[in-house]
Amino acid sequence: MLVSLNMVKNRLNKAVKKISKVESVMLGRCIITVAGIIAITVAGIIAAMPAFAGELKPEEAKHFIAGKYFSYSCFEGSSGAGRVNADGSVVGTIQVRGAGPVHFVALPTGTIRVQPDSICASLRGMPFQPCFTIQQNDARSFRGAVSGLGFAYCDFTRRNPRLEVSAPPSHHPATDLGMMRTSISE
Numbered sequence: 001m002l003v004s005l006n007m008v009k010n011r012l013n014k015a016v017k018k019i020s021k022v023e024s025v026m027l028g029r030c031i032i033t034v035a036g037i038i039a040i041t042v043a044g045i046i047a048a049m050p051a052f053a054g055e056l057k058p059e060e061a062k063h064f065i066a067g068k069y070f071s072y073s074c075f076e077g078s079s080g081a082g083r084v085n086a087d088g089s090v091v092g093t094i095q096v097r098g099a100g101p102v103h104f105v106a107l108p109t110g111t112i113r114v115q116p117d118s119i120c121a122s123l124r125g126m127p128f129q130p131c132f133t134i135q136q137n138d139a140r141s142f143r144g145a146v147s148g149l150g151f152a153y154c155d156f157t158r159r160n161p162r163l164e165v166s167a168p169p170s171h172h173p174a175t176d177l178g179m180m181r182t183s184i185s186e
Contacts, residue, residue: 055133055134055136056142058114061134061142062114062119064136065084065134066085066086067083067085068083069082069083069160070083070159073098074154075151075154077099078095078097079095080092080093081093087109088109088113088114089107089109089111089112090105090107092105110122118147119132130147132146140158141155144156
Protein backbone atom coordinates (compact mmCIF):
# COMPACT_ATOMS: atom_id res chain seq x y z
CA MET A 1 0.00 0.00 0.00
CA LEU A 2 1.34 3.26 -1.01
CA VAL A 3 0.93 6.09 1.39
CA SER A 4 1.41 9.55 0.11
CA LEU A 5 3.44 12.11 1.91
CA ASN A 6 0.43 14.44 2.19
CA MET A 7 -1.63 11.75 3.96
CA VAL A 8 1.05 11.24 6.61
CA LYS A 9 1.45 14.98 7.00
CA ASN A 10 -2.31 15.48 7.50
CA ARG A 11 -2.56 12.67 10.07
CA LEU A 12 0.42 14.05 12.01
CA ASN A 13 -1.06 17.57 11.96
CA LYS A 14 -4.40 16.26 13.33
CA ALA A 15 -2.64 14.32 16.11
CA VAL A 16 -0.47 17.32 17.05
CA LYS A 17 -3.53 19.60 17.14
CA LYS A 18 -5.39 17.18 19.47
CA ILE A 19 -2.39 16.91 21.79
CA SER A 20 -1.84 20.67 21.70
CA LYS A 21 -5.51 21.28 22.50
CA VAL A 22 -5.37 18.94 25.53
CA GLU A 23 -2.09 20.44 26.72
CA SER A 24 -3.47 23.96 26.33
CA VAL A 25 -6.49 23.11 28.45
CA MET A 26 -4.30 21.48 31.09
CA LEU A 27 -1.86 24.39 31.05
CA GLY A 28 -4.76 26.82 31.39
CA ARG A 29 -6.13 24.89 34.38
CA CYS A 30 -2.69 24.88 36.02
CA ILE A 31 -2.33 28.63 35.53
CA ILE A 32 -5.80 29.25 36.99
CA THR A 33 -5.04 26.97 39.97
CA VAL A 34 -1.69 28.63 40.69
CA ALA A 35 -3.24 32.10 40.30
CA GLY A 36 -5.99 31.09 42.74
CA ILE A 37 -3.48 29.84 45.31
CA ILE A 38 -1.46 33.05 44.98
CA ALA A 39 -4.61 35.18 45.31
CA ILE A 40 -5.73 33.31 48.45
CA THR A 41 -2.24 33.55 49.96
CA VAL A 42 -1.95 37.29 49.25
CA ALA A 43 -5.46 37.89 50.61
CA GLY A 44 -4.55 35.97 53.77
CA ILE A 45 -1.37 37.96 54.24
CA ILE A 46 -3.17 41.25 53.71
CA ALA A 47 -5.93 40.23 56.12
CA ALA A 48 -3.36 39.23 58.76
CA MET A 49 -1.17 42.33 58.43
CA PRO A 50 -3.26 44.65 60.60
CA ALA A 51 -3.21 42.04 63.36
CA PHE A 52 0.58 41.81 63.30
CA ALA A 53 1.81 45.34 62.81
CA GLY A 54 0.93 48.80 63.97
CA GLU A 55 -0.02 50.75 67.04
CA LEU A 56 -2.60 49.03 69.20
CA LYS A 57 -5.56 50.80 70.78
CA PRO A 58 -5.72 50.37 74.58
CA GLU A 59 -8.30 47.54 74.57
CA GLU A 60 -6.44 45.72 71.77
CA ALA A 61 -3.20 46.04 73.73
CA LYS A 62 -4.87 44.67 76.86
CA HIS A 63 -6.14 41.65 74.93
CA PHE A 64 -2.71 41.09 73.34
CA ILE A 65 -0.70 41.46 76.58
CA ALA A 66 -2.77 40.65 79.68
CA GLY A 67 -1.98 37.36 81.38
CA LYS A 68 0.78 36.40 78.96
CA TYR A 69 4.42 35.94 79.89
CA PHE A 70 6.97 38.23 78.17
CA SER A 71 10.69 38.80 78.39
CA TYR A 72 11.84 42.35 77.74
CA SER A 73 14.86 44.54 77.11
CA CYS A 74 14.84 48.31 77.30
CA PHE A 75 16.68 51.11 75.52
CA GLU A 76 19.05 51.80 78.46
CA GLY A 77 19.91 48.11 79.01
CA SER A 78 17.42 47.01 81.67
CA SER A 79 15.89 43.58 81.08
CA GLY A 80 13.66 41.03 82.71
CA ALA A 81 10.54 38.94 82.32
CA GLY A 82 7.05 38.75 83.71
CA ARG A 83 3.40 39.39 83.06
CA VAL A 84 0.77 42.09 83.38
CA ASN A 85 -2.47 40.56 84.63
CA ALA A 86 -5.95 41.62 83.49
CA ASP A 87 -6.50 43.39 86.85
CA GLY A 88 -3.49 45.66 86.19
CA SER A 89 -1.14 43.94 88.62
CA VAL A 90 2.40 43.20 87.46
CA VAL A 91 4.65 40.29 88.49
CA GLY A 92 8.15 39.69 87.17
CA THR A 93 11.85 40.40 87.36
CA ILE A 94 14.10 43.30 86.45
CA GLN A 95 17.83 43.64 86.07
CA VAL A 96 18.54 47.39 86.03
CA ARG A 97 20.75 48.49 83.12
CA GLY A 98 21.51 44.83 82.40
CA ALA A 99 23.97 44.53 85.29
CA GLY A 100 23.84 43.63 88.94
CA PRO A 101 21.31 41.52 90.75
CA VAL A 102 17.98 40.44 89.33
CA HIS A 103 15.12 41.83 91.43
CA PHE A 104 11.69 40.26 91.85
CA VAL A 105 8.87 42.78 91.37
CA ALA A 106 5.20 42.47 92.32
CA LEU A 107 3.04 45.54 91.78
CA PRO A 108 -0.56 45.66 93.06
CA THR A 109 -3.88 45.55 91.24
CA GLY A 110 -4.54 48.74 89.29
CA THR A 111 -0.89 49.57 88.64
CA ILE A 112 -1.50 49.43 84.87
CA ARG A 113 -4.73 51.19 83.91
CA VAL A 114 -6.40 50.82 80.56
CA GLN A 115 -8.52 53.84 79.74
CA PRO A 116 -10.50 54.41 76.53
CA ASP A 117 -7.71 56.47 74.95
CA SER A 118 -4.55 55.46 76.85
CA ILE A 119 -2.64 52.93 78.90
CA CYS A 120 -1.02 54.48 81.97
CA ALA A 121 0.86 53.35 85.07
CA SER A 122 0.01 54.44 88.58
CA LEU A 123 3.13 54.11 90.71
CA ARG A 124 3.32 55.18 94.33
CA GLY A 125 5.82 58.00 94.82
CA MET A 126 5.78 59.22 91.20
CA PRO A 127 4.57 62.80 90.74
CA PHE A 128 2.92 61.89 87.39
CA GLN A 129 1.33 58.90 85.66
CA PRO A 130 3.39 57.79 82.65
CA CYS A 131 1.30 56.64 79.69
CA PHE A 132 2.42 54.30 76.94
CA THR A 133 2.01 53.54 73.27
CA ILE A 134 2.04 49.89 72.22
CA GLN A 135 3.42 49.06 68.78
CA GLN A 136 2.81 45.43 67.82
CA ASN A 137 5.71 44.00 65.79
CA ASP A 138 4.33 40.54 65.08
CA ALA A 139 2.16 37.84 66.68
CA ARG A 140 4.61 37.41 69.58
CA SER A 141 6.25 40.78 70.20
CA PHE A 142 5.63 44.48 70.75
CA ARG A 143 7.37 47.70 71.68
CA GLY A 144 6.09 49.76 74.58
CA ALA A 145 7.22 53.39 74.65
CA VAL A 146 6.52 56.27 77.00
CA SER A 147 4.05 58.54 75.19
CA GLY A 148 5.84 61.56 73.78
CA LEU A 149 9.27 60.03 74.45
CA GLY A 150 9.71 57.54 71.61
CA PHE A 151 13.36 56.95 72.57
CA ALA A 152 12.26 55.57 75.98
CA TYR A 153 11.02 52.10 75.05
CA CYS A 154 11.19 48.42 75.90
CA ASP A 155 10.90 45.54 73.43
CA PHE A 156 8.80 42.60 74.65
CA THR A 157 8.78 39.04 73.31
CA ARG A 158 6.21 36.46 74.37
CA ARG A 159 7.61 33.36 76.02
CA ASN A 160 6.12 30.06 77.12
CA PRO A 161 7.26 29.56 80.72
CA ARG A 162 6.18 25.89 80.73
CA LEU A 163 8.69 25.13 77.99
CA GLU A 164 11.41 27.20 79.62
CA VAL A 165 11.09 25.32 82.93
CA SER A 166 12.27 22.13 81.25
CA ALA A 167 14.87 23.90 79.09
CA PRO A 168 18.52 24.19 80.12
CA PRO A 169 19.28 27.19 82.34
CA SER A 170 18.92 30.54 80.63
CA HIS A 171 22.02 32.54 79.72
CA HIS A 172 20.17 35.59 80.92
CA PRO A 173 19.00 35.25 84.55
CA ALA A 174 16.53 38.14 84.28
CA THR A 175 14.40 36.12 81.88
CA ASP A 176 14.49 32.84 83.84
CA LEU A 177 11.14 33.17 85.58
CA GLY A 178 9.55 30.03 84.17
CA MET A 179 8.48 28.71 87.56
CA MET A 180 6.28 31.72 88.31
CA ARG A 181 2.67 31.31 87.15
CA THR A 182 -0.07 33.64 88.24
CA SER A 183 -2.83 32.06 86.17
CA ILE A 184 -3.68 28.73 84.64
CA SER A 185 -4.65 30.06 81.22
CA GLU A 186 -1.90 30.99 78.75
